[in-house]
Amino acid sequence: MRILAIFFAIVIVALQWPLWVGKGSWLRVWQLDTQLTEHRAANLKLKERNDALEAEVRDLKTGTDAIEERARNELGMIRQEEVFFQVLDRAPLAASTPTIAASTIAEVKKPTAN
Secondary structure, eight states: HHHHHHHHHHHHHHHHHHHTTTTOOHHHHHHHHHHHHHHHHHHHHHHHHHHHHHHHHHHHHHHHHHHHHHHHHOOOOOOOOOOOOOOOOOHHHHHHHHHHHHHHHHHHOOOOOO
């Protein structure tokens, strides 16, 4: 009777071995499911990018607004009888002065060797 129980235990382990460790195991299914989720997320990002590019191409083919915007931004072109003003942001002088003053003070207070 004991031999029969050991035999059945071995048979059960042999039948479940592929389920836990084999080619179609639970671990492999979980890994593939994780990869599938990652690939779906990547595909969604790529689809959004492709949709944006498709809309831009459609706008370039049909409308003149996108062409005019590109000409202005990338090529610096302006319309005839149009005046172009370029406004530059300047860094405030008060922000850069303390750093210069601090470095100057640090240099003045250095001890000298006699």
